Amino acid sequence: MKILRYILFPIMPFYYLATWLRNKLFDLGIKKSKSYSTPVICVGNLSVGGTGKTPMIEHLITILKNEYKVATLSRGYKRKSKGFQLGDKNASAETIGDEPFQFYNKFKEDILVAVDADRQNGIEQLMNLPNSPNVILLDDAYQHRKVKAGFNILLTTYDNPYFKDYVLPTGNLREPISGANRAHIIVVTKCPSYLPEIDKNMFLERINPDKNQHVFFSSITYANTLISAEKTIELEALKTFSLVTGIANPRPLTDFLESKNLKFEHLNFNDHHNFTPVDIAELSKKELIVTTEKDFMRLKDYEVLKSKLFYLPISITVDRASKFSSLIKAYVEA
Template sequence: MVIDFSKILNKQQRQNIANAFLTPFSWLYGTGVWCRNAAFNAGILKETSYDVPIVSVGNITVGGTGKTPHVEYIIEGLLANYPQYHIGVLSRGYKRLTHGFVMARDTLTPRDIGDEPYQIYHKFLGHIALAVCESRRKGIEEMLKIDPAINLFLLDDAFQHRYVKPKVNIVLCDYNRMPYNDRLLPLGTLREPMYRMVKQADFVVVTKCPNDIKPIDIKLIKEKLGLFPSTELFFSNVNYGNPVPVFPRANVKLDNLSWMSSDDFILGLTGIANQRPFVKYLRQFQAGVRVMHYDDHHDYTREDFKDITRVYSQHKGRRKFIVTTEKDAVRILNNAYFPPEMRDYIYYIPIRVGFLNYEDREFIPELVRRIQA
């Protein structure tokens, strides 16, 4: 006999049972994290410093804080205003099918270097060097051998990778999931306790803030984070651009989602860690919306595209489009299984980071000041 607890217990009771079950595992995880950090702090595990300044962009939660658009914002700001920097970007290349050190080049695909590194590399093609490697130390050393002109490194998602000692640590926090309201894995989404961010972050950026965030909210966040006076605190938001065809030669135009009416239909397609802001964005328009969500960095299969095409065909609409994220677009563009007959109808929404005017400071000049200190 199988007991369906969902019919016996309410949501809060089920959550309490799950919390009780997961709490010992969270304690064990926290103990392991504490021991590892203590080993680094005591010098048992060694951090390596380099003559080239290194900026780490990371977080203390599992995914979804906006690391890639912030890395792109930093690259764009440095290229525009500080041309003396020859930037090297180093990432792990999550969910790539290769192993070890791989230097990005035009002939490689997202499967070779990962979707986010591929996106960054092609967005700044010819202006940066980029590589992927599980070992950040090996990655830095190999990149310097190949391109000795690199004089600034950006490490993507490297706050937990303590074998490299960065000159500047940037830690991102999601406004909708602040660390002081969270718990350690697997009870919550924290990779490590908030105190390490407080102790070792040079910059904390609260991401995905509402455009109309109140001064009192900023004050409360600042108080609850409890950062040192030397830590720079910034607030950023996400700005969505107009739709862009995934396949550049699309014959059916979709210039602006606001032009769609209630007679139109959007099939949202996401394979990202936190799809909620993107879905919320799609639902603000008049068109009917259905969303198909896959795991973060999902590698779409032939069967996935059959399901997507079936759902798309079932829905009626005067005009119908598939609208996806920029990260998903990278994987779809390079996927041979995507149906050719659907290429005219799939668009992605580009996103850009914007920094809120907080205490009349600008992020890029403050970052450069820390790099040069």
Template sequence: MKSQFFKCLRIVCYPIGWIYGLVVMIRNYLFDAKIIKSTKYKIAIISVGNLTVGGTGKTPHVEYLLHILSDKFNTAMLSRGYKRKSKGLVFANTINANASILGDEAYQVYSKFPQVKVVVDKDRREALREIESSYSNMDVVVMDDAFQHRYVKAGLSVLLVDYNRIITEDKLLPYGDLREPASGKNRADIVVVTKCPIDLSPLEVRIIRKKLYLRPFQSLFFSTYTYQKPIAVFKEASSELTEVGSVLLVTAIAQPKPLKEYLEEQYKIVQSVSYSDHYLLSEKDWCDISERFRLLSGPNKYIFVTEKDAAKLVGCKYIPNDLKSYIYAIPLQIKILQGKQDNFNNKFIDYVEKNKRNIVAPKDQNKRYSKDWHNIGYRFG
């Protein structure tokens, strides 16, 4: 009933999409005609974003880039810090950072990549000026969710497209999910179709390529993700899970369905409770979660959350202490398909090598990149 209501509401709002689209097209024209100026910077800048609302996998792909780049270069990640409670410019390494100060996604990155400078600010231009002045040896900044942030001229622009929601078949908000017309894809240097099935066929690749109708200079890649072994969120929990009987999945993300389906394939009993994206769990919510967990049948039961949700649990005063030993996060790992991982990685490595500000790289010159993930130590708990 609720989904039918929203469907009807979108149809009623269809004319508003035309007005919204006109405003967006005028804005893009002003940037394209250089009437509104984009600022260029001395350091290499990589922008990662999408054309749609909802999850396309921005944070996992940003983490993938941080992994391959921070092996070799001095690297920073710049985010607006969505849903954070702090204001203005924040350098994560200069404070006692948490998800409330940085936002859940930025804190997730900070927790996993101690070698990366994490910066949050709504004003990206001001933040980049501060990064340039504060870190004279900074080589590259990866900007999260910045495809529409045209006030900054990124040297390499990455557009993420959900395999299940191809942008050329979508409509503008509020009728559809597009933030801007699908023609905005022409600004991207690299397009990644995300959340693909791991056995993506050559025929599907050709169909999607035709639907996207990219320009000759644009590179197209396909990615999928795999779920990794659960990791303890709090120090009260055992570092290794030996046996799992039943699971309560607690999520506050845009699209929890794939994770739930994965867990249902792995375990006999899986129950779930979902909240809206970026939602902060209240004391009442944790009382409800505790009761659901108590009623969950079977031995060896646990609470599983996403990495993004785990970031918000640190410092949460409402979590009952007796639950902390049962809470585990499920990490994601990105995989580039069609055997093109080396090609994909080297596009970013080569770009930064040609555009970094300092000429002496601070890391091992002989190590181009690592194909495997680090055993990154989390700062959770």
């Protein structure tokens, strides 16, 4: 894969120019963005791959849901339905996508969960509902410039920050680094649980935020209890198990499990993997399966897996948490 990326290096300047020009046309107003009276918060990244958008959306829901009617709007990647869909009791990973289904499964009636590849149409549909939301969270929409979000949260990982990367196809960036200028908040995600101030200062120096931008650092917190459709068990009670992941970067999870001295085999699938009948047949032979919450949403309805399938909940911890929350609430209130 790396060799192929080096071979494609001559294409990189053309991709850079095309994405830079597209952004410039939006910045100059030649290509039109639509603003909304309802507060719209966009969570996204410059790079492809997992930067922690799903736990960040859930963190924002937790901050806002007790005071506001919150809606999430996602593309609904790899769902089998078309157009605008609203999560309800009949929703599944197939109808609204695994991550939106995770939002619905976790927060139920506390929020609205919608999917639409056309973000403008999705927002308009939400605003026309009888119980329309007070705030809309756009999931993975940083490059969807046809919608002008009132507040942009840009995520970048500690291990692979955008300022060390290159645009596609040689690197992983969807657009040039200058795209970070649109962010109101930049969050360095998946940091070690303890991050020395010297490391934070290095990131701040490289990010070089302007006076209106705020930089935060977040880390993943793993639960010590596994959850299934039927029961819970303590993680440390496990002897051996099969870890099944279909996410962009399972490394933090495997590192955590190894730090607990747990013995497991790792069945690593591609991000948003659609499990086939052959996959399910193989998984049914496993004695106990531990997976991510996102993968659990796609696997939990298979009867042959129900008694052996568990997921490990995660959450994020943001440094200067009160400051982060106050910035989010101040935007919504304004």
